Amino acid sequence: MSRHLLGVAIATALTVTLTGCGSGSSGSGSGSDEALEIWIRQTPDSDSAKTAQRLAEAFTKAAGVPTKVVALFDDFETKLQQQAAQRKLPDIVINDTAQIGNMHTQGWLTEVDRASLAGGDKLSDLAWKAATAADGKTWAAPFSAQAFAIIARKDWREKLGMDVPRTWADLAALAKAFTEKDPDGNGENDTSGFVIPAGTKRGYASWYASSFIYANGGDFLRTTGSGTFAAMTSDPRTVEAVRFLQDQFCTAKTVNPGAVSNDTTVTHEVFEKGQGGLYLTGPYVLARFVESIGTDRIEVFPVPKGPSGGPGTLGEGENVYLMAGSGNPEGQKKFAEFAISAEGQRIGMNKDNNGAIVRLPVNSEVDLAAERKDPRWKVFQDAYPDAVYAPPVPNWAPIRQTSADSINSAWADCGMDVQAEMDTLTTELTRELQGQKAS
The missing domain is CATH 3.40.190.10 (Periplasmic binding protein-like II)
Structure with a gap:
């Protein structure tokens, strides 16, 4: 069956x-x-x-x-x-x-x-x-x-004399500096820019990527009528967002080691231990990080608008x-x-x-x-009016999971062509929508 x-x-x-x-x-x-x-x-x-x-x-x-x-x-x-x-x-x-x-x-x-x-x-x-x-x-x-925003190490950014990022290029530059310029001052090469829950458990890779996708005007599905949808993971704006993050994993190498296997429980600890300085997440961990890291050491800023769209977060x-x-x-x-x-x-x-x-x-x-x-x-409250909820398909869970498997593969395999992988994902999501009678 x-x-x-x-x-x-x-x-x-x-x-x-x-x-x-x-x-x-x-x-x-x-x-x-x-x-x-x-x-x-x-x-x-x-x-x-x-x-x-x-x-x-x-x-x-x-x-x-x-x-x-x-x-x-x-x-x-x-x-x-x-x-x-x-x-x-x-x-x-x-x-x-x-x-x-x-x-x-x-x-x-x-x-x-x-x-x-x-x-x-x-x-x-x-x-x-x-x-x-x-x-x-x-x-x-x-x-x-x-809604979602980026919780960052303010003390690291100020030590390096950098501004709060306003674009994806700014964000990538800050991540690179956090990775290469010893922001914690311990003389060791032991910090990363991004900390990312990029594993596939409960669809975390898709969950994380979605805020970048929405900030670039992309999406996983688009509405085609009352209760019907079409996959749009082949859309250039969606592909651009996934590729931007693949570049952080594979070219700039600004993501914490082991991220492709991590869920949020592990990623919270990675951030708390000072192993990375940029965490796109929800407000539910703000009080925890204030207590564990120190209120003067962290800041929150909006997810920068992507080059092809935005604003918007999950x-x-x-x-x-x-x-x-x-x-x-x-x-x-x-x-x-x-x-x-x-x-x-x-x-x-x-x-x-x-x-x-x-x-x-x-x-x-x-x-x-x-x-x-x-x-x-x-910052989170101001982002909420532009937030994008999961669409009301009969069952979002398999769509998120299938997307997470595909996106995780693109980040874990640096030789993978993102456009080709997103084209394959579009085919898989179309099949899933047909199965749910939502196509």
């Missing part, structure tokens, strides 16, 4: 299973007097997990609904699959916006009535767009948003997903309403401290500057 047909069969089976749960018993076993089970994709006992616990406790105090928070990070989606197969999905899942298609096509989600959700009119339209699936219906409540965030089969739909709705409220958003933001689960608030009544005194957050 082909991978696509196998996926359809599994999704169909899970949908039938969950429909059975919802029509008979609770999928999670949670009645109205039992704890509302909330899963969040965070490392157990981390600062972020503790913030989620505080959010749940505040909700319980306000609404009288008991809760149980489960923080998981490794193999999060796999463990959800296992729970679905056992008819024991949690009541609530707080997860990436990009997972909406995958979760919806498997029949895991309950539709959200935007008009009847208290506080829904206070949320930004861009955030609501990220809670909308390919069928045009809303399958989540927006919870957190983020747009992401988390949604509150109301899972199918719950025995407590009223409690699910109440939690979603609390999470999007000004109080819930402020708790999730966690001020300037490490452990924020709301990066940029989606509620218009929350003033980011009043909650966070670090002005570097504003």
Whole structure:
């Protein structure tokens, strides 16, 4: 059986299973007097997990609904699959916006009535767009948003007497200086310009490259009609962005060693250890780096506009997903309403401290500057209006993964022709879209 047909069969089976749960018993076993089970994709006992616990406790105090928070990070989606197969999905899942298609096509989600959700009119339209699936219906409540920017070693840049980059050429020059001019002053050739999570796990190579692609006016897909798309990875602007980064890996050699195998967990540590000085990432690690590196040593600046397009970076965030089969739909709705409220958003933001689960608030009544005194957050906030979310295809996950495999190959193999590889990727993505009936 082909991978696509196998996926359809599994999704169909899970949908039938969950429909059975919802029509008979609770999928999670949670009645109205039992704890509302909330899963969040965070490392157990981390600062972020503790913030989620505080959010749940505040909700319980306000609404009288008991809760149980489960923080998981490794193999999060796999463990959800296992729970679905056992008819024991949690009541609530707080997860990436990009997972909406995958979760919806498997029949895991309950539709959200935007008009009847208290506080829904206070949320930004861009955030609501990220809670909308390919069928045009809303399958989540927006919870957190983020755009991307570059966190850099300010002390290194100032020591070398260089300006904040305004173009890709400026950025490449700064990366080269960080690599070759001993910015940490230890007399060793042990620093790099870029630190990049360029591995293929969870599609990280594609995830990282996307901000450069969007900043250059490129994309992975383009809309061709209502619910239909076409691959555009052969577009010159997309190719130019991938080639720019291949040059950093292969010609300038300004990327940290081992990057093509690294995920974000490793890359965070590479940056913290002073092994590289330019990290394009989201705001969720800002407080961590302020604490571990020192506030005076780091700065944040926008991703420079590419030579053929921009501005624009990847747009992401988390949604509150109301899972199918719950025995407590009223409690699910109440939690979603609390999470999007000004109080819930402020708790999730966690001020300037490490452990924020709301990066940029989606509620218009929350003033980011009043909650966070670090002005570097504003760089991310200013980038958000031009942020590009994953398109509402039925399932974005295989598209991101296929793209990551291809882009990673172009960075790992310095002899590879980027245009040819992107042409091949376009063919593969076209096939995937056809399989999803989204072509």
